[in-house]
Structures are given as structure tokens and as C-alpha cells.
Amino acid sequence: MSRSLLILQDSPEFGGHEAMFLRFLPTLVQDGGYDRIVVRHPMSNAKLAERLQPYASDTFEVKPWPFTKQRAEPYLAGFRRTYARAVQQVFGEMRPTATLLLQGRIENCAVPLLAAPRGSFVVSYVPMAHKMADLGRRAVPGDWVRRRLYRRPDRFIVPGSAVVGQVRAAGGRSPVVVADNVVAPPPRPDRAQAREALGLAPDARVALFLGRLDVRQKGLDNLADAIRRDAAQLGGWTFLFVGAGEGQADLETLARDLAGKVDIRCSSWTDSPHATLAAADLLLMPSRWEGVPLVMLEAMTYRVPILASQIDVFQDYLPLANRTDFANVDLADAMTRAISPPVAESYRTHVGQRLATTDLQQSSMRFVEALRPEGTPI
Numbered sequence: 001m002s003r004s005l006l007i008l009q010d011s012p013e014f015g016g017h018e019a020m021f022l023r024f025l026p027t028l029v030q031d032g033g034y035d036r037i038v039v040r041h042p043m044s045n046a047k048l049a050e051r052l053q054p055y056a057s058d059t060f061e062v063k064p065w066p067f068t069k070q071r072a073e074p075y076l077a078g079f080r081r082t083y084a085r086a087v088q089q090v091f092g093e094m095r096p097t098a099t100l101l102l103q104g105r106i107e108n109c110a111v112p113l114l115a116a117p118r119g120s121f122v123v124s125y126v127p128m129a130h131k132m133a134d135l136g137r138r139a140v141p142g143d144w145v146r147r148r149l150y151r152r153p154d155r156f157i158v159p160g161s162a163v164v165g166q167v168r169a170a171g172g173r174s175p176v177v178v179a180d181n182v183v184a185p186p187p188r189p190d191r192a193q194a195r196e197a198l199g200l201a202p203d204a205r206v207a208l209f210l211g212r213l214d215v216r217q218k219g220l221d222n223l224a225d226a227i228r229r230d231a232a233q234l235g236g237w238t239f240l241f242v243g244a245g246e247g248q249a250d251l252e253t254l255a256r257d258l259a260g261k262v263d264i265r266c267s268s269w270t271d272s273p274h275a276t277l278a279a280a281d282l283l284l285m286p287s288r289w290e291g292v293p294l295v296m297l298e299a300m301t302y303r304v305p306i307l308a309s310q311i312d313v314f315q316d317y318l319p320l321a322n323r324t325d326f327a328n329v330d331l332a333d334a335m336t337r338a339i340s341p342p343v344a345e346s347y348r349t350h351v352g353q354r355l356a357t358t359d360l361q362q363s364s365m366r367f368v369e370a371l372r373p374e375g376t377p378i
Contacts, residue, residue, distance in 0.1 A: 004036040005371065006096040008087070008112045010069045011104050014047035016294040017127045020159065020181050021102055022051050027364035029055060032371065037061070038094060042068040069108050074145045077110035084115035091117055098371045100125060106149045106170070113152045121373040124153035127291030129166035134289055136216060147171035157370045160292040162312040177370040180358040181292040185274050188302045194279035204238045204263075207307075207335060208280035210273055210295050213245030219286030219309060220247045222326040224254050231261045233332035238263040242276050280304055281339050286326040287311060300351040307338045319350045 005028075009018070029037070036059050041048050043064040052062045067083045070076065091099075099116060101109040103126045116122050129150070132142035150171040158164060159181040167176050192202060200206055215221050227234065239262065241251050248266065255264035270276070273295075277283070283299045285308035290296075292313055299306055300317070308314040310323050321343050324334050337343055 002035045003033055003097045004038070004094050005032065005034045006090065006094055006099045007037065007039045007102065008099065008109055009039075009041045009045070009048065009102040010067055010109050010111070011102075012042050012044035012068050013104075014045060014051075015104065016181075017104050017125075017159075017291070018048055018051075018102065019294065020127075021125065023182070023360065024179065024364045024367045025055065027361070028368050028371070029060065031365070032368050034097070035059060036094070038090070038096075039063070040065050040090065042066070044068060067111070069110070073107045073110045074142075074149060077114055080111050083111045087112045087115040088117070091120060097121070098123060098373060100371060101153070105129075106146055110149055113149055116152070121154050122152065123155045123157060123371055125157040125367075126163075126167075127159050128163055128289065129158075129170045129172065130289045131166075131170055136288070143170070154373070155370055157367055158291075160313060160316060162316045163291060165312070177366055179363040179367040179370070181294060181297060182358050182360040182363050183294055183297040183301060184360065185277075185298045185301055189275045189278040191278055194275040197275060198240075198279055200238060200240075200279055205236055205282075205335075205339070206238045206240055206280045207282045207284050208276060209239070209241045209243070209284050210276065211243050211293070213241070213243045213247035213251065215245075215247040215250065217288055217290075218247070219288050219326055220250065223284060223286045224250060226326055226329055226331040227254065227258070227262060227264070230331045231258050234262045237332075237335065238265065240265050240267065240276070240280070242267045242269065242273060244269045274298070274302075277302055277304060282307055282335055285309065285314070287314075290314075292317075297355075300355055303348045303351065305338050305344050305347050307334060317351075317354055319347055322347055 038061045039052060041064055043066055049064060056062045065086060098121045100123050101112055103109050103124055106126060131139060133139045151173060153174055155174050156167050156172055156176040157179050158167060158176055161178055164176045164178060195202055213220060251266050255266060258264060277299060283304055283306045285296060285306060287309055289311060290313050306318060306322050308318055308323050309326055314323050322338055
């Protein structure tokens with residue numbers, strides 16, 4: 001019997017979620033048992049297209065189309081008829097055994113969720129499933145409208161156990177499979193060389209923020225306020241912000257305001273952040289919400305201490321001493337404590353044990369099994 005897999009993605013951005021899917025893809029192609037795999041993605045997502053191109057063949061079709069997620073998608077998805085007709089057409093042509101939706105959030109691929117024929121087996125691969133209140137937005141009508149989206153998939157794949165509870169709270173009732181995010185960064189670069197290349201003093205204490213400069217999600221406002229409050233005690237630290245986003249202007253203002261008091265440096269994002277990570281004494285993660293951040297896992301792999309917020313995913317991965325309330329923290333004290341020898345040693349032991357519970361091959365096989373309608377979720 002012929003087996004086929006349809007994969008849909010409608011975000012113009014390439015992020016950690018897509019990167020993790022690509023790590024599972026070799027196992028999916030080799031061991032999934034599909035005679036045909038078809039991928040549809042936005043024309044604007046050139047990076048995803050580039051990463052998928054090596055797999056293209058007579059049995060692995062990668063084709064862009066003009067559809068992307070839009071603002072207010074949970075409310076407007078039912079009215080996007082041209083997009084819905086295109087989804088229904090590809091379903092009619094393929095009659096896929098399974099359909100995989102790559103969803104950065106449930107809003108992504110809302111049109112395919114609603115347009116998929118009744119009886120088709122649809123799997124949502126989603127990195128987070130927070131309620132609107134968790135995001136600082138109104139629960140009504142936001143959560144109510146999204147609840148019907150969470151109820152459509154026949155199965156969910158999520159990157160960590162914390163997200164299982166999020167899916168259930170959001171209204172998802174179908175089985176949820178955990179395929180842990182797993183990273184394999186290059187060998188840790190030499191610390192001294194990394195610091196020299198970045199213009200950092202060999203003996204500087206470096207606190208790093210690495211990633212998208214999204215003020216609310218990443219908690220950059222709380223971090224900036226904490227730096228301002230404790231500026232007099234932070235003279236021995238260098239704060240290095242590496243990333244891009246709407247928070248960049250605020251950080252540049254912070255650097256100007258505290259010039260001569262606190263060393264604050266901003267740098268654009270790089271696709272090879274590992275030298276920056278190796279140069280740091282501490283990674284700061286003040287996020288209000290996350291899935292399972294790859295940068296966290298890379299820092300853990302390098303055994304770089306982390307000071308993070310108290311959200312569920314950090315509770316799952318990090319010791320209590322490496323979590324804090326950035327809105328009220330004595331930042332200088334918390335940072336100094338996080339890199340102190342006894343706390344740092346306890347952190348290294350903890351993250352070594354935590355990382356030992358994950359494995360790329362195991363996660364890949366869980367991912368593949370979750371796409372089989374006849375399979376039993378594991």
C-alpha cells in the first residue's frame with residue numbers, strides 16, 4: 001500500500017523549530033516508510049527552501065507557494081478561501097496518509113487545520129501552547145477562538161514535557177508525543193581566542209543575552225530595569241546582547257544612559273553564535289514564555305551557567321539556583337551567585353544528568369512514530 005506524507009509550513013521566518021525539524025528529517029526520510037513526501041512552504045522562506053533542497057528528488061517534492069500566516073489568523077483563517085482551496089487541492093491530489101503541520105504557534109497553519117478534509121490524519125508539531133493570559137493578552141476571545149484549533153489535530157508532537165501541560169490547558173485533547181529538542185553544537189571554541197575576537201578582556205565577567213530581541217517574550221524590559229536598578233553594583237560586568245529585533249533601540253538607549261557605569265554592548269545576530277557563547281561566563285534568559293530554546297540546550301552542552309526566569313520549561317531543565325524573578329531580583333547578587341564555584345559545579349552536574357536523558361535518535365524515532373496513524377504514541 002502506498003504511503004505519502006504532506007508537510008505544510010506557512011511562516012516566512014526560519015527559527016529553532018524549523019531547525020529541529022530538519023534534524024529529525026533524515027530519520028523521517030530513511031525510516032518513515034513513505035513512497036512520497038510533499039512539502040509546501042512560503043515563497044518568502046528562502047532559508048527553509050535552501051535547507052530542504054538537498055532532499056529534493058522524485059519522491060521528495062519541495063515547492064513554494066504564496067501563502068503565509070497573517071495577523072489575526074485565528075480569527076480570519078476561515079475567510080482565507082484561496083488558501084483553503086489550495087490546501088484542499090493538494091489533499092485531493094495526494095490523499096496523504098498523514099499531514100504534518102510545522103506550527104511555530106497554533107496560529108501558524110490555522111487555514112490548513114480548518115481546511116483539511118474530515119477524516120484526514122493531521123499532526124501538529126508545535127513548540128509551545130501558551131494561553132493568551134500567559135502572553136499578557138486577553139483570554140477572551142483569544143483562548144476561546146484558539147481552542148477549536150487545538151481540538152483539530154489527531155496528534156501533537158512537542159519538544160518537551162512542559163509543553164504537554166500547555167497543550168492540555170489550551171484545549172488539545174488528542175495524544176501528545178514528546179520528541180525532545182536535542183542539539184549538537186560544534187566543539188566548544190577556545191575561550192581566550194573567542195574573547196580576543198570579540199574584543200573582551202580575558203578577565204572580564206561577561207553576561208550574554210543571545211537571540212531574538214523581542215521585548216515582552218524575552219523579558220528584555222525586566223532585564224533592562226534590573227540593570228538600571230543595580231547599575232552601581234554591576235561595574236565589573238560586561239553585558240553583551242547579540243540578536244536582532246524591536247528591542248534593539250531600547251538596549252542602545254540603555255547602553256547610552258549607563259555609559260561609564262556599566263559596560264553594555266550590542267551586536268547583530270550571527271548564524272554561528274558558538275564563539276560568543278563560549279566567551280560568556282553567564283547566559284541570561286529572562287523570558288516570559290518559551291518552548292524549549294535551543295540556545296539554552298547549547299549553553300548547557302558547553303556547561304555555560306544560565307540565569308533564567310521561573311517559567312515552566314526552565315523549571316524542567318535548570319536547578320533552582322539558576323532561576324530567578326527578574327522583575328524583583330538583586331541582579332548583581334544573583335549573577336555573582338550563579339557563577340560562584342559551588343553553584344556552578346552543581347549546575348554542571350545537574351545539566352549533565354539532564355542532557356543524558358535526551359538523545360537525537362530516540363527523539364527522531366518518536367517523531368517518526370507519531371506520524372503513523374496506526375502507531376501507538378510513545
